Amino acid sequence: MKAAIITIGDEILIGQIVDTNSAWMAGKLTLAGFEVEEMQSIGDDAQQIKNTINDAFQRVDVILMTGGLGPTKDDITKKTLCEYFGTELVFNDSVLENIQNVISSFTTLNELTRNQAYVPKDCTVIQNRVGTAPITWFDYSGKVLVSMPGVPYEMRYVMENEIVPRLQDKFDPEAYLKRVFIVKGYTESALAMYIADFEDNLPEGFGLAYLPSLGLMKLRLFVRGEHRSQELDEQVKKLQGILGDAIIAEKDITIEKILSERLFEKGLTIGTAESCTGGNIAHMITSMPGSSRYFKGSVVSYANEEKINILHVAEDSLNKFGAVSEAVAIEMARGAQRVLNVDCSIATTGIAGPDGGTEEKPVGTVWICTIYKDKCIAKKYQLGRYREANIMRASNNGMLQLLDMIEE
Secondary structure (H helix, E strand, O other), X not given: OEEEEEEEOHHHHOOOOOOOHHHHHHHHHHHOOOEEEEEEXXXXXXXXXHHHHHHHOOOOOEEEEEOOOOOOOOOOHHHHHHHHHOOOEEEOHHHHHHHHHHHOOOOOOOHHHHHHHEEEOOOEEEOOOOOOOOEEEEEEOOEEEEEEOOOHHHHHHHHHHHHHHHHHHHHOOOOEEEEEEEEEOOOHHXXXXXXXXXXXXXXXXXXXXXXXXXXXXXXXXXXXXXXXXHHHHHHHHHHHHHHHHHEEEOOOOOHHHHHHHHHXXXXXXXXXXXXXXXXXXXXXXXXXXXXXXXXXXXXXXXXXHHHXXXXXXXXXXXXXXXXXXXXXXXXXXXXXXXXXXXXXXXXXXXXXXXXXXOOOOOOOEEEEEEEEOOEEEEEEEEOOOOHHHHHHHHHHHHHHHHHHHHHO
């Protein structure tokens, strides 16, 4: 069963907001067994909305729309859908009751909010339990169009609790089976070359997708149909045998989540000493719920004075080797371990760019030192020319370097 996602709003097209709804809905639809054929963002224009719907229905069975359901004049989606399906808006008492229940604790009902109880006559109304804009479901020549609010948490609530279950009941799509592998030590092209024979000999209907991130690779092995689960297991075992220890996780997970799980499992504490990454590693680790159980703090020692005063890096080391050096990275990591009283530490020092490089130490030169209890490893990385990418690569490499020490 094929699906299309249409997000409506001038604010998307002018860059005022980022369309996160499409990616989230696509993930949910895929797991539910639907094939997302296309995603489009369009403006608050009635004719464009109708043209887009008409065009999409030539190719898909399901259209999911978000946006344009608010109470103000620029919200035209309901009226436009009435025009498209040849119906009219009618007042719905049950929608009004739901609106009153939603807003009762924080505001009073005004005329504009009350008008949201007008819905297309010829549709199935699904109540919005977390917002005031109702959801409308249209059955059309064996196909379905669903119009939902553009507010992300409202859309997500109704998708999970109403829309996806109803779509599965109506269409009974084939299950989408997948296994995700997080792989270290390969670029996208190098990994594709290494497992080319495996990929070339996959059974019919199987697919392998590569999703590179900075310093890591994500592989997705997939097939449709619950009856093929045993075949999937067989292919997983083959891939495990080929990649071995290069696989650091077998689920869709970030490097900071993997590291955090290992730290918690082993009862370890961690802190960071960051120069070129500017606290990004600390940010990534503390973005994990429950990180207070193992993360104790960070020293963002951007200036040499702070490396000396807080982390007790020797001034002689800075003068002799420079801030971007193996010696300083080691002293930063050891200083963080002492100052923060932790089992593990990660230290980064480098030239993120775009300026500041020399012939001896070009932009992208980064030293990373990781400490696990009494073990210490320092490595030099030559990254790229772009600041943002260098910060993320250094962050990922630092966490991966420590993870390797813990796993060993």
